[in-house]
Amino acid sequence: MEFDYVIVGGGSAGCVMAARLAENPRLKICLVEAGGSGRQLAIRMPLGVAGTVPAFPFFRFANWAYETEPQAGLNGRRGYQPRGRCLGGSSAINAMLYTRGHPSDYDGWAARGCTGWGWEDVLPWFRFSERNERGTDAYHGFSGVLQVGDQKQPRSMSKAFIAAAREAGYPLNDDFNGRVQEGVGLYQVTQFFDGKKRGERCSVAAAYLHPRLDWPNLHVITHAHATRILFENSRATGLEFRRNGTNRIVKARAEVILCAGVFGSPQLLKLSGIGPADELSRHGIPVLSNVPQVGENLQDHVDFVMNFRTSSTESVGYGFRGGWRLATEAVKWWRTGEGLCATPAAEAGGFLKSHPELDVPDLQLHFTVGIVDDHSRKFHPGYGYSAHVCVLRPHSRGSVMLGSADAADAPRIDPRFLSDERDAxxxxxxxxxxxxxxxxxxxxxxxKGEIHGQDRMRGAELMDAIRSRADTIYHPVGTCRMGSDAVSVVDPMLRLRGAENVRIVDASVMPSLIGGNTNAPTVMIAEKIAGEMKYNL
Structure with missing residues (x-):
């Protein structure tokens, strides 16, 4: 099979790239995805996040469920790294929160040599992608396909959390993506707010790809695990993948576009002979191009959680009453798109400054209407809620290395959380x-009490609790860094250095972590590159 563009990975960026490039009927597009369709009920129902993120057995189909290397800064614990494994990628299993970061994040990219990626450059692409329930203004769009809406029935405890933050002196903010980021409020979410899918998760696959699957120039192959990029000399010519136990090949006339994610893209590059020469040699992989920074510069939001018990039955709980109520709520959601099952679980939050003299917020809060202990993998009977805080612009840097020369083996993920004392x-x-x-x-x-007693800790005791319980809030970036310098992995058009006809389009190209959830910026990156590619064809 031969195509113009072969796209590796049907996550958020891959869905956008495939859909947008296929708008040109003269192009033949192939999208190769390791997981399934992304249409399952557990994905479409927003509250399914309570099962897909912890990857309970029935929900494992949609999650790679990686673990990190032991983290010295977290008392030697292995962290958990859930990543979406289906069309839609992590947008199919996340909490649907739509945030973009702070304008200064993108101006910082531009200042570090990422020409064309300043705030004024990227804002039009955010607006272009968005169909915001509130309509169009200087910051938001309504003509896009990614539906962004207000939460219809937030729990009263979420509103109480916002009131508590205001009582503590923090301002109310009804739009974290507007003129000002700082403050507390309810998050807008990527959820269908009109039409037959009202109340369902608006994953990037549901927004961009599923409506286009019958296009004759778009070919999607699911359950296909990419094993290596094929090259003639230094020019990419196609992709090898494994499906149903058999290795197969698709050819690319123009480009192979990697959208395999922060962990998958550097892994596939290395398996194909592109990366640090010493690491490739250790695994017996012939070196096509020595690109030392592939897999380096890993950054993630390290997060600390406090979990509280409550007698309020409006939260998500475990037990007979909770089970029966959840069943009735599921029926309500199926019929109306409303109720408890329409919640993203993380309903409220905010962006705050650790010290008032800072120019921009450096902390993000999430308030969740359920107990989230160890990513919800530890059960607590009854009802509860959780409150999170994460470091928005960490100084710690990690890496993604090969586990082996076999693509079926998970990469070695080492965020090195809290390795820089400033983050701690x-x-x-x-x-x-x-x-x-x-x-x-x-x-x-x-x-009714914090489960681990963390609400009364101070000093060294609190630091011990952080090192014992902190982990990711699921925003890894940076392992194929964009830049204008010679050692960056991709240039500002996201073309790979060291080989021809390879482009990387996903969160791995972010040179630094933005101050917020990373799904909306990943969509923006793909929209911008797809638009510029179509313009230059």
């Missing part, structure tokens, strides 16, 4: 702020 100091300050908010009087009617 910021997180402990964030935890102190979160404690203050959670002890405000407006939370008192709901509070």
């Amino acid at each position: 100091l910021t997180l402990i300050r964030g935890a102190e702020i979160l404690q203050t908010i959670m002890r405000a009087s407006t939370m008192a009617p709901y509070d």
